Amino acid sequence: MAAENAGIVPRTPGLAYIGLVLTPLFWAGNAVIARGTVDSIPPLSMSFWRWVIALCILLPFGLPGVWRHRQVIRQHLGSMLALATFSVAAFNxxxxxxxxxxxxxxIALINSTIPIFVALLAWLLLGDRTRPLQALGIGLAILGIVTVVAQGDLSVLLNLQAQPGDLIMVAAVASWGLFSVLLRRQAVPLPPLTFLTTQILLGSGVLFPFYLADLLFFSGGFSWSGDTALPLLYFAIFPGILAYGFWNYGVQQIGPAKAAIFMYLVPVFASVLASVFLDEALGAAHLIGGALILSGLLLATRVGRRPPV
Structure with missing residues (x-):
């Protein structure tokens, strides 16, 4: 209890790694389900309501901590508002x-550059260095992600054409990179549940005026039904509450650069989920790419560990 009251998170890197593997799995599900619902739920409505639902679920558990640590939240309000803007409000x-x-x-290709953005920003803002073995791990992971996305066909990469959405995805990736680096740099001394609840509360507040403007003047919103409520419930619980909680904890435990490497797993998981739920073929390229990505993860995340004594 004393550790919680002081905002100290015990070092348990094993749990952090488990959470960082589940995070891209949940985000892969987010991408697969979003593809099937983005035409019936406008993007801002999808983003806003996923967080409102998540907040309703979290408040009974997180509100006591928010009240108990209100002085700390007030002291770090500017930092927490920036973190919530880059993550909760902007990225999705x-x-x-x-x-x-x-x-x-x-989207998959651009999303795979998250570790590059995080490593660059960590170097610029935190002075982090990339060791040779870590660089090799990143290189293997990049090779794996290209193999998965291109499905072994180089023409898939050569024939890419810039779309407005490509630039939007670059902005999304940059936003997540800033959040990941600032999350460690700001070091807000709050327990994980209190931090996550505060982040969703602030991020929902940032989103609200944009959602309202979109509702009134652009998209007109959407109709609530089982077909729209169930995806939003998934978005709220898995890529929302659980994934953000796991990510925040992982960054605090092992740092933003190493945590970002796990984002290479998103397209791998997405390919598997698409093959199961969308009847898309899972070929040799996915298996080879997955092996390369896992090898890269192993190298990159073992860098810096001290041998047992």
Whole structure:
């Protein structure tokens, strides 16, 4: 209890790695389901309501901590507002908008550059260095992601054409990179549940005026039904509450650069889910790419560990 009251998170990197594997799995599900619902639920409505539902689920558990640590939240309000803007408000809203005007291949390729953005920003803002073995791991992971996305066909990459959604995805990736680096740099001393609840509360507040403007003047919103409520419930619980909680914890435990490497798993998981739920073929390229990505993850995340004594 003393550790929680002090905002100290015990070091348990094993749990962090498990959470960082589940995070891209949940986000892959987010991408697959969003592709099938973005035409019936406008992007800003999808983003706003997923967080409202998540907040309703979290508040009974997280509100006591928010009240108990209100002084800390007040002292770090500016930092927490920036973190909530880059993560809760911006990233998924931009991704959902990108899905309207670009292909899944483009989104997967651009999304795979998250570790590059995080490593660059960590170097610029935090002074982090990339060791040779970590660089090799990143290279293997990049090779794996290209293999998965291109499905072994180089022409898939050579024939890519820029779409408005491509630029939107670049903005989304940059937003997530800033969030990941600032999450460590700001070091807000709050327990994980309190931090996550506050982030969703602030991020929903940032989203609200944009959602309202879109509702009144552009999209007109959507009709509530089982076909729209169930995807939103998934978005709220799995890529929302659980994934963000796991990500925040993982970044605090092992740092933003190493945590970002796990984002290479998103297209791998997405390919598997698409093959199961969308009847898309899972070929040798996916298996080879997955092996390369896992090898890269192993190298990159083992860098910096001290041998047992």
């Amino acid at each position: 809203s931009l991704l959902y908008y990108a899905a309207l005007t670009t292909t899944a291949t483009n």
